[in-house]
Amino acid sequence: MAALPIQAHGNEVAPAPVVSVRSVDKVFRIFGQPLERLVQPIKNRIRRFVGLPPRPPRLFHALRDVSFDIASGETVGIIGRNGSGKSTLLQIIVGTLRASKGVVEVKGRVSALLELGAGFNPEFTGRENVHLAGAILGMSASEMDRLMPVIEKFADIGEFIDQPVKTYSSGMYVRLAFSTAIHVSPDILVVDEALAVGDTAFQTKCLTRIRKMQSEGVSIILVTHSTNTLLEYCDRGIYLRQGRVVLDGACRDVVKRYADDLVDEEGGAVINMDDEAATMRANERADGAQIIESVLEPAAVNNGAASEIVSVELRDVLGKTRTTFSYGERLVVMVRIRVHRRIEAPCYGVQIKSVDDIALWAGTTQNMQLDVGPTEPGDYTFRWELGLDFAGNRYVIAVGIGDTDSGEYRRHSRIPYAGHVDVLPQPHSGHGWLAPTPLFVLDGESYRK
Known part of the structure; x- marks a missing residue:
């Protein structure tokens, strides 16, 4: 280069x-x-x-x-x-x-894998298309002959390499296209x-x-x-x-901006701890517990949405507000909401994320097929109980509410940061986000943690 x-x-x-x-x-x-x-x-x-x-x-x-x-x-x-x-x-x-x-x-040199169907001639075989792609990039036939074995191996489409591309499935097409794109030294x-x-x-x-x-x-x-x-x-x-x-x-x-815009486009409201408008605040109680609460008037927060999140509190199963848990304990996410008009098919969600905002798990009453029934206007409290079978680490909790009245999910209100919990690490249990229970066997001899 x-x-x-x-x-x-x-x-x-x-x-x-x-x-x-x-x-x-x-x-x-x-x-x-x-x-x-x-x-x-x-x-x-x-x-x-x-x-x-x-x-x-x-x-x-x-x-x-x-x-x-x-x-x-x-x-x-x-x-x-x-x-x-x-x-x-x-x-x-x-x-x-x-x-x-x-x-x-x-x-x-630019190598591209664009939308399905772009780049290959459907009448040519896979091998012919690979050579054509190389020629377009200025590579000689001998160079492509030298690369062909590694391209074939990575694509792993077998004898179809010598069949017309129009006979390929979408998966086979992508395999060959990607393999070609990465092996032409872009x-x-x-x-x-x-x-x-x-x-x-x-x-x-x-x-x-x-x-x-x-x-x-x-x-x-x-x-x-x-x-x-x-x-x-x-x-x-x-x-x-x-x-x-x-x-x-x-x-x-x-x-964050992309997710917030999705909520806004659907008529909902995003409630963030770090907004300049201070839409949420951490309310420190006398016992040291921290509750995420809304500080704006409902109309200002929910911007016309059918419902809004009022507050979130993280507790254990005994009702005590905590942020530090041991492996296997259960976290209770208590959410207070305000419903402004009747919702035929409400949907309640919770998400567990890393501190880098990577989604580790998410669940909603909809995808778990939990039929909670219509909700009338008023104030409600719902809770999620989550088993913390996680490795030692810090986990961020997010919550959201919406509806599926139209058949598709429509967001009402979302809190990307509703608090965090620390799961204490177990000794000699490995590293990462997951906490499997491994079994190691060597020549018939079992070793279990």
């Missing part, structure tokens, strides 16, 4: 970015049906002939004024709802689409959400390879809907909404 040019920033000298996106817009013309695309120019020519102005086309702005840089060796995750412009942005970066406005500069790897269709074992295999490429200094752009993937694998996050960059920064900040 050629040395990158150097840019000076004050007294510091930093390498130029390998990807630079500056004020990029992308506008698509929208047609009601395919025939309209052909007929509209003729209609406009006729309108001009009779002295009428041409009919303006319907436009869709997929991207608006998008700007960011990606440094050499940096992994950047892009997150956003469907239709936010993520895939369009990647296609512009790799050159399969042209921006309507703005400049994109890319330095180095300086920049671009991965869209195509990995989501692979099986769990292959996804793990791919993410392990991404870790290795990170250690080798490859720059990676990763589009994902998984906030955990963003937090675990990315150095930085970019949140797109309706074609605009909402936030470009630390992954935890991006995940």
Whole structure:
């Protein structure tokens, strides 16, 4: 890989970015049906002939004024709802689409795994498509012949490598596409959400390879809907909404903003301990217990939602407020709520996270098929009892409420931080988040903790 040019920033000298996106817009013309695309120019020519102005086309702005840089060796995750412009942005970066406005500069060899169906010719065999992909990247036939065995081994699709791609399942397609993308020595790897269709074992295999490429200094752009993937694998996050960059920064900040916006878009309210508006406060009781309570008026907090969370308290099964537990004890999450109008199908949720905001477990009355029945307006208290069969560590609790009246989950109120508990470590029990009960056997001799 050629040395990158150097840019000076004050007294510091930093390498130029390998990807630079500056004020990029992308506008698509929208047609009601395919025939309209052909007929509209003729209609406009006729309108001009009779002295009428041409009919303006319907436009869709997929991207608006998008700007960011990606440094050499940096992994950047892009997150956003469907239709936010993520895939369009990647296609512009790799050159399969042209921006309507703005400049994109890319330095180095780019290997891309875009949405399913992009990149391979369905009539060619898998082997022919691998050679074609290498030729597009400027690699010789002999280089691709040398790489072919490792590409085949990683893809693990057997004899299908010599069958037309149109006969592949979606999983086989992704296996071959990803294997090709990572073995052509890219300086920049671009991965869209195509990995989501692979099986769990292959996804793990791919993410392990991404870790290795990170250690080798490859720059990676990763589009994902998984906030955990963003937090675990990315150095930085970019949140797109309706074609605009909402936030470009630390992954935890991006995940928080994304989750908060999802609640807000559905008419709910997010209650945060660290908001400048101080929507929640920790109320210190005489006995030293800490309760998370709302300090805003209901209308200000819930912003029109059907229900809101008023307070959360963490206790043990004897009713004592605690934050330190031993392995195997049960945590009680007490939640007070206020319901403003009748809810036909209420849904109550709880989540356990790491201090790095990685979701470790989540449950709702809906996905556990707990039919709690309609709820009338008024004040209520519900509780979750959770067995703390966890390894010694600190765990953050989050709670939320909503409804499924329409058949889909609609958020009302959410507290990303509703307190934390510390589970005391057990001696000689291993490390991590889980606490399995292992059994080790050597030549028929059993050893149990």
